[in-house]
Amino acid sequence: MRMNSVTETDQVWQAAYANQQQLIGAYHEHIHPWYIQGFQRLSLSPHELPDKAALDAALRPFGWEVVLVDGIIHSREFAALIAEQRFPVAANVRTLSQLEHSPAPDAIHDILGHLPFLCSPAYCAYLRNAALAFARCPLDRIELEYFSARKTYGDLTAASASADQIAQAEHEVARLSRMLAGADSLIAQVNRLFLWSIEFGVLQTPEQRIMLSGAAILSSRREVTRVLREQHRYVPYTSAAAQVDINYTEPQSIYFVAPSFDSYQSVLEQVMQPEQVAA
Numbered sequence: 100m101r102m103n104s105v106t107e108t109d110q111v112w113q114a115a116y117a118n119q120q121q122l123i124g125a126y127h128e129h130i131h132p133w134y135i136q137g138f139q140r141l142s143l144s145p146h147e148l149p150d151k152a153a154l155d156a157a158l159r160p161f162g163w164e165v166v167l168v169d170g171i172i173h174s175r176e177f178a179a180l181i182a183e184q185r186f187p188v189a190a191n192v193r194t195l196s197q198l199e200h201s202p203a204p205d206a207i208h209d210i211l212g213h214l215p216f217l218c219s220p221a222y223c224a225y226l227r228n229a230a231l232a233f234a235r236c237p238l239d240r241i242e243l244e245y246f247s248a249r250k251t252y253g254d255l256t257a258a259s260a261s262a263d264q265i266a267q268a269e270h271e272v273a274r275l276s277r278m279l280a281g282a283d284s285l286i287a288q289v290n291r292l293f294l295w296s297i298e299f300g301v302l303q304t305p306e307q308r309i310m311l312s313g314a315a316i317l318s319s320r321r322e323v324t325r326v327l328r329e330q331h332r333y334v335p336y337t338s339a340a341a342q343v344d345i346n347y348t349e350p351q352s353i354y355f356v357a358p359s360f361d362s363y364q365s366v367l368e369q370v371m372q373p374e375q376v377a378a
Contacts, residue, residue: 108192112148115198115207120145122320129327131302131312133222137215148192148206154214158186163217170253171204173246174233174290181230186217191257199321203253212314213297225360225367229293232371236286245275280344288341288370295340296363301326301333301356309356326354336362338369 123135141157143149149157155164166180168187180187188209193201201208216222252268279287300313309327316322329350336357345351357363 107195109147111192111195111198111207113146114195115211116143116145118198118320119211119318122317122323126311126323126327129309129311129323130317131310133219134215134312134317137218138211140218141215143210149210151188154188154210158214158217161218161223163223165214170257171246171250173243174236174286174293175238178230178234181227182234184223186213188214200319202256205257208314208318212318216312216314221360225364226297228364228367229289229297232289232367233286233293235371236289237284239282239284239286241275241278241282242284242286242290245272245279248272248275276344276347285370289367291341291343291345292363292367292370294345295336295343295355296357296360299345299351299354300363301354302360303333303356303358305358312360325350329354336366338366340366341370 119138123130123138127135140160143157144153151165151167158164163184163186165188166185167190170189170191172180172187177187186209189204189206191203191205193205193207216226248268248271252265252272255265255268294315296313298313298315300311301316302310302312304310309330311317311323311326316326332351332353333356334353336355340355343353343355357366
């Protein structure tokens, strides 16, 4: 993996891994059991950032391997990798000053947020269906430009580019984000459903207990405490989630809450009706 320096990379991993252990201990009643079981079953070293060989060895019993990628990848590339049961993990690693939040996708988020769930067959079934939905979506010009702008911004922040370069890239991301806001293209709708389930997933049991299942939430103590504290922002997870954009720079104004992963699958099927795909 690309490293900031051996010392800092290991320090980042050690701190992030310890934080995750503490998070699980403090909030285990509100963290999906699939995640906790997966975290334990992967048995990753708490001392050094696992390389591809170590991650592949940990995931092999569950039929997965990883592929290192340069920052974010397009949904079509993601779909192709998931179909082969290869999970993309960003090669870059955040700095110590970014420990709680990385401005771009990184290995800490991917390893600690996503990989534990790959130990669950039920989770993987939904993940594969979401990836298949991406593969079926017609491409959209604005969405492609937005992806390119986000990738440029992520690459610049990871490379510690000049403030002017980062500000210019951030401005372009914001401009295209405004153009995409509320977009009706099928790929935009599926992307929102993916984000509200895989990244910002919140479930509620029949006993009304909140269970966190989103990787973006579970890889950040700040997000965990915010979601559990702001229950007045909860709304039921329905196809309406396909019309609500994620805010990447500010706390979410709402959180969609589903009763189970079956609900995620059901809503995805509603959005992916044949007439929608053909449109």
